Amino acid sequence: MQTRKFRKNFSSYLLNVLAIIIVFLFLFPYLFMVSSAFKSRLDTFAYPPVWIFVPSFENFRAIFEDIHIGFYLKNSFIVATSASILTMLIAVPATYSFARFRFVFKEPLAWGFLFLQMVPGISIVFVLFYIARVLNVYDTYYYLVFIFLLWNIPFAIWMLRGFVEAIPIELEEAARVDGCSRFHAFFKITLPLMVTGLVATTILIFIGAWNEFQLAFFLTSTNTRTLPTTIAFFLTHSGIKWGEMFATATVGTLPVVVVALLVRRYFISAMTFGAVKG
């Protein structure tokens, strides 16, 4: 009996130690990136890597004062925010329609949205580049946000549909029997119940737009360049400016990491839901 208890305890310790090691392995590259942002130029290239050093803010000074990273942060923020809000405004009514109405070509239409979401950005980015030139909208916020909608709206519809369908239609019907209009019933009953889904979807879309690279890289230039596409700045003739790169990566990933951690419950449920819905 004693040995069995001991063995059980021991394997439990072992499991906990294993878990710590594994999770640390996944955290380590990110930690090293953040710590490298605080290194001096010499320490960045040191081999073997320097683990203990005097933190310097030189890299952060450089990116904010010399590269004006604030401008690109602002661009990214404008694009990601407007893309998420616009997507939700357009996708929520469409989702409601898919979840609550019966009409011809409903499922084919839903699949059509899904297939469009599957199209890789790189495969049409050069066409989008030419269209932008023809319409004279190259390098504008409007165009980039509009292009993001092509992927975000189908994504939001597929994410949200499950959330709406999970809410019993009887609740709405009861409200309508009591004299509510369809839209009143939606705003009063259904919308409050799908808040989890709305928050989760908005977060995923915001993160996606914030991180988006391949479209922004080819469709923006001096006016609206977003943060992920600034990597080209660090490839100079005198080699790659690694310190500044690490600082930019730290600044650029910080908002998303903080948001994801704050709302991790939503985040995980969003990923799960997306997975379960297929």
Added chain:
Amino acid sequence: MNLSVKRIDKDSRIAFGLILPAFLIVFTLAVYSAYWLVRMSQTKWIFGKTIDEAIWIGLENYRWLLFNENTTLWNSVRITVIYVVICLIVELVFGFVIALILNGKIFGRSIYTAILIIPIVVMPSMVGMVFRLYFSYDGLINYFVEILFDTKLNWYGPELALPAVMLVDIWQYTPFFVLILLAGLQALPKDPYEAAKVDGATSWQLFRFVTLPMMSPLVVTVSMLRLMELLRGFDVIFVMFAGGPGDATTTLPLFVYKTTLVARNLGRGSASSVLLIITIVSLTFILIRIFERVRFEM
């Protein structure tokens, strides 16, 4: 009878009205792009020249890509298959094992799941840049390789460039499997386990005959989602190696980029885009069909 028909009519008008904005934006853009893409794919057009200088050559670009002896398309297909299959299997197996570990009696599980979100949400372009330095000859990865195996590897060379980008993807998206499968494991009903334990099942039998069957729909779905993302993967590979050295990391999305911008052949690039889109969309279609059948049988 008459009344109900009328009612459905009115309803479906509302239904279409609600979908209309989404439909117009998405499908207008898609159809317009598709029209241009297909037209471009049938021209001989050097990138940077105006459309007036493009020459109509019909399906010649497709014929060249698929059948010409100099085409590297099939090599890219091979690289893509290697990249996608290995990443998917490794991420799934590691992800499942780690999820099982974290599903045990673990202290501070919520801290671990929080940490595991980080790789998934960091910017792929920055990840690419950062790992470019980590994989350099005097970089972080070789430091550990030297400690473990007393040798340094040339990750920038043609043999190891593809494994390097695969390692980055495995680092970034194994947690994706972990988080989803862990959530799935924790949502499993307890009763089957109790019943199996009463019958004297070993822990391997518990896993094989209770956990695995109940988890398989979720496993299939997550793998499918990840498979589609892997097929479209561009950012990290582009930033790390831009498809090089040579063609070592030229997966299909990189092939499109290289044909269009590096070889400056807009026509052929567009043709390869069309082929890529057809491949991905039909694969999605087939996978969903298979998935529906699997789910039906379970």
